[in-house]
Amino acid sequence: MGGLGLTFDGLDVASLAFLLPSASAEWHLSSAQTGLLGSSTLMGYLVGALLAGIVGDRVGRRRVMMWALTLYCTATLLAAFAPNWEFFFAARVLAGVGTGSESVIIPSFLSEFAPGRLRGRFVGGLAGFFSFGYVMAALLGRFVVPASADGWRIVQVICTLPVLMLLWWRRSVPESPRFLVAVGREDEARRVVDELEAQAVSALGRELPPVPPSAPAPVPPRTPPPTVLQGLAALWRGGLARRTAPLWLLWLVNTFAFYGFFTFVPTLLAEGGLTITKSFSYSIVIYLAQIPGYYVAALLNDVMDRKWTIGVCLGGGAVSAALLSSSGISAQVMVYGAMLSFFMNGVYASIYAYTPEVYPTVIRAQGVGAASAFGRVGGIAAPLIIGSAYPTLGFTGVFVMTAAALLVGALAILAFGVSTKGRTLEDIALPSAAPPGPAPDTAAHFTPADAPRSP
Numbered sequence: 069m070g071g072l073g074l075t076f077d078g079l080d081v082a083s084l085a086f087l088l089p090s091a092s093a094e095w096h097l098s099s100a101q102t103g104l105l106g107s108s109t110l111m112g113y114l115v116g117a118l119l120a121g122i123v124g125d126r127v128g129r130r131r132v133m134m135w136a137l138t139l140y141c142t143a144t145l146l147a148a149f150a151p152n153w154e155f156f157f158a159a160r161v162l163a164g165v166g167t168g169s170e171s172v173i174i175p176s177f178l179s180e181f182a183p184g185r186l187r188g189r190f191v192g193g194l195a196g197f198f199s200f201g202y203v204m205a206a207l208l209g210r211f212v213v214p215a216s217a218d219g220w221r222i223v224q225v226i227c228t229l230p231v232l233m234l235l236w237w238r239r240s241v242p243e244s245p246r247f248l249v250a251v252g253r254e255d256e257a258r259r260v261v262d263e264l265e266a267q268a269v270s271a272l273g274r275e276l277p278p279v280p281p282s283a284p285a286p287v288p289p290r291t292p293p294p295t296v297l298q299g300l301a302a303l304w305r306g307g308l309a310r311r312t313a314p315l316w317l318l319w320l321v322n323t324f325a326f327y328g329f330f331t332f333v334p335t336l337l338a339e340g341g342l343t344i345t346k347s348f349s350y351s352i353v354i355y356l357a358q359i360p361g362y363y364v365a366a367l368l369n370d371v372m373d374r375k376w377t378i379g380v381c382l383g384g385g386a387v388s389a390a391l392l393s394s395s396g397i398s399a400q401v402m403v404y405g406a407m408l409s410f411f412m413n414g415v416y417a418s419i420y421a422y423t424p425e426v427y428p429t430v431i432r433a434q435g436v437g438a439a440s441a442f443g444r445v446g447g448i449a450a451p452l453i454i455g456s457a458y459p460t461l462g463f464t465g466v467f468v469m470t471a472a473a474l475l476v477g478a479l480a481i482l483a484f485g486v487s488t489k490g491r492t493l494e495d496i497a498l499p500s501a502a503p504p505g506p507a508p509d510t511a512a513h514f515t516p517a518d519a520p521r522s523p
Contacts, residue, residue: 078204189366374489
């Protein structure tokens with residue numbers, strides 16, 4: 069269910085590139101106006117990522133998922149009937165708020181259900197659904213947009229279809245028991261777990277094994293959820309600062325490389341001498357390489373540990389970008405571009421699994437949202453930086469710059485990243501380097517005056 073939500077998030081972000089030429093021609097837009105429209109979704113994405121983290125830690129993961137999907141579908145439908153470019157811009161920003169919210173809250177939500185030994189595979193596989201959206205966008209751009217003068221509007225109507233998922237989600241999506249416990253709603257958490265156990269018994273046809281006895285952890289007095297400023301401050305206190313700094317850098321460099329590459333590769337190919345048809349054909353192959361990139365990394369997450377999978381993928385991306393810089397405009401571009409696509413999306417499969425793990429429950433969504441939002445700054449800046457640098461640096465210089473950014477990210481995560489393989493969320497939540505093993509969820513007892521700590 070979460071994967072379908074991310075599929076349409078990816079479709080929404082990627083489809084804008086195929087809508088812009090038609091929208092620009094219909095309204096006779098300048099380059100500056102077209103560029104502003106091109107950044108609209110990412111602007112909303114940044115706001116949505118921040119809001120989802122803040123609200124999700126206060127009202128729950130499930131409610132944010134529902135409202136984010138509703139906002140995205142409503143705004144996209146409005147954009148389909150936009151009478152002018154200003155209205156279209158506003159609708160696209162609102163749609164970006166919805167997709168940005170979903171992209172943060174869905175991985176946070178699933179990470180709180182998946183067991184430690186499989187969590188990297190589960191959440192990494194979930195992130196892989198983004199790639200299906202990108203491929204769908206390429207197909208709609210190829211076959212629907214050119215079919216009629218209103219093809220670009222029809223694509224947006226198609227993008228509103230996930231509103232039907234609300235009927236499914238309302239009946240089937242439970243709230244996260246970890247969130248419910250963290251805010252003192254233990255009875256609701258118990259009901260959710262009882263229902264999950266009943267479903268497991270029904271599916272297995274036998275009773276579940278008994279839970280091994282363990283000494284109860286001391287329970288400190290409950291405190292109110294942290295305010296927005298307290299939550300953000302907690303990300304930079306004590307042991308969490310050492311996690312937040314390399315994580316934010318990682319989001320920044322990979323998002324910069326990703327959006328810089330996928331925004332400009334068709335243009336760079338065309339300006340290098342390829343026909344538009346050949347440029348689009350190369351681009352489709354490069355887009356398709358996203359899918360194995362996500363799922364290979366998802367499998368490696370629980371084998372190599374998330375930080376090492378991220379480091380390897382960033383290193384592979386840096387090598388691919390360096391090869392691209394010296395390839396010239398030929399079939400090598402397609403091969404090396406596909407390699408770069410493979411490795412960058414492998415990073416996303418790991419980073420979406422890794423980011424929710426390194427923060428305690430009470431600020432998990434806010435931690436993911438803040439990191440993702442900071443990364444979107446790189447996405448917004450990439451077209452501006454690469455667009456202005458291309459006349460001076462050329463094809464070679466652009467990809468040398470991309471390789472350098474990815475290499476910096478690799479060194480940061482390998483040097484300062486936290487090992488999360490096979491560990492429970494409760495254990496990882498301890499800012500100190502505790503050995504793997506049972507530990508209380510410190511996030512359930514957050515003290516606003518301090519960073520999250522053990523009872």
